[in-house]
Amino acid sequence: MSAAGCESTTLRHGRVSLVLHQLSAGDGTPLLLLHEWRSDAHSWEGRVDAWPGPVHALDFGGHGGSDPLRGGAYALELFAADADVALAEIGIAALAGAGSGAYVALLLAGARPEAVQGALLWPGAGLDGGGARPDFDHPKRPWRPAPDAVGPPDPWLVETPGDVRPDDYAEAFGRAARRLLLVEDGGPRPPWWRAVARIQGVGTTSPDEAWTRLAASLGG
């Protein structure tokens, strides 16, 4: 990897601006990194070794240098659209996501199999979501961040990641995706992850081998 420093580009998604960072340069398949809940692109620094292509990392709306959403309504499908705007900028790529970003990577890999060569799913903050269906016995209460909370990340991100993630919904994206590689370290995984892991052809990897396994899976 040549040192490209950390260049950043501003992208337009709807009415907000998003910051896409380039962490390193290279000649192979680009890699797009999707951070965990209430984090930002910098959380990936030093985590990616041995990637042959350029490495990009996005700040989702409401995170890092990207604009907060006026009125909120943060949703993981909307974060997938943030990531898709980045994909439009960098072209056919591999994805890696952590926590809620892993779920976003799954959604995007399933919705754009022609543009996402493969996706690596890491655990992290926001991995679980709010279960396979709403909690019918305990209605949601209106969210209220602490009155003195300031961003980034946007304090109103309290409205995620309690989103519902049905097994068969996650599975539909898992089946539509071209290549998925799940990082397993013996830690607990939510039902949607286990449903995806059961799909034939979905691979698993240890954390140590994750990047080389992802790169190798694209080489064939």
Added chain:
Amino acid sequence: MSQPEPHYPGAVPPERQHELVYRGLRLHLSEWGDPAAPPVLLCHGLFDHGRGFDTLAPRLAERFRVVALDARGHGESSWADAYGWVTELSDVAAAVEFVGGPAHLVGHSRGGGQVTDVATMVPDLVRCVVNLDGFGPPAEGASLPGGVPLHLDAPRRLQLFLDRRRRAASRQGWRPYASLDDLVERRRAQNPRLSPEWLRYFAYHGARHSDDGWRWKADPWVAQGVGPYRPEWIGPLWKTLRAPLLAVVGTEIDTWGPLPEPLLAERLEHVSDLHRATVSGAGHFVHMEQPGETADLLLGFLPR
């Protein structure tokens, strides 16, 4: 060409207007009646606006302080960067606090679903709920104007949503219509039961005129149609509804309702204090088609 404000029999413009700033958005409220009377909050449907209550609200105002909310992205309220069901329930809850709950909640179509859900979220702020044909889409889902078709599988629906979001940066709003009559015709094609006279009044307040023509005030992005949401979750979510619910439908089959009776009964089966009513001679837009009958029904149900 600008246009004089149309009149419609029985329609009374709001006596007072308010703005509530919530999460960086200006939420607009229209008010009728004695400010000291007990409050009723009215919530309109998708792509509608609070002035659609101009014939119902003055009738309710004989007894109540009546406040109609323009939902985010609708009427005089701000366009938001994004829209989502649960987030918008918080908007409604903020409006209930603004009017000084506990309040009666009345909603039509999407607004009916919202007020019923909100009553489960903030039970201490809600007295009674009236839902005017807002019991969710049919079992197979409904494709909303501006949303993606729901019959497709989830990855394909998300792909269409992503395509639209990519195009969205270059297309910030509606194309203009040449005249107010064009807006009326457009809406009439969707809702043929509504009279041209009423639609003219309704469209006038739902649109803005500028040099190049007339544009809807509603944000074209208010409907999304992606995500794992399922209509069969609606009924179970109303298990925790404590407030008395008056569920109202019209007798006439219409574009967006009512649901077939067995499905409607299923949606309502978990409601503990359920009251049902039908309004004859009305389709989906119960209160717009039969404002007098609807008002009588509500005045009979809502205690002072």
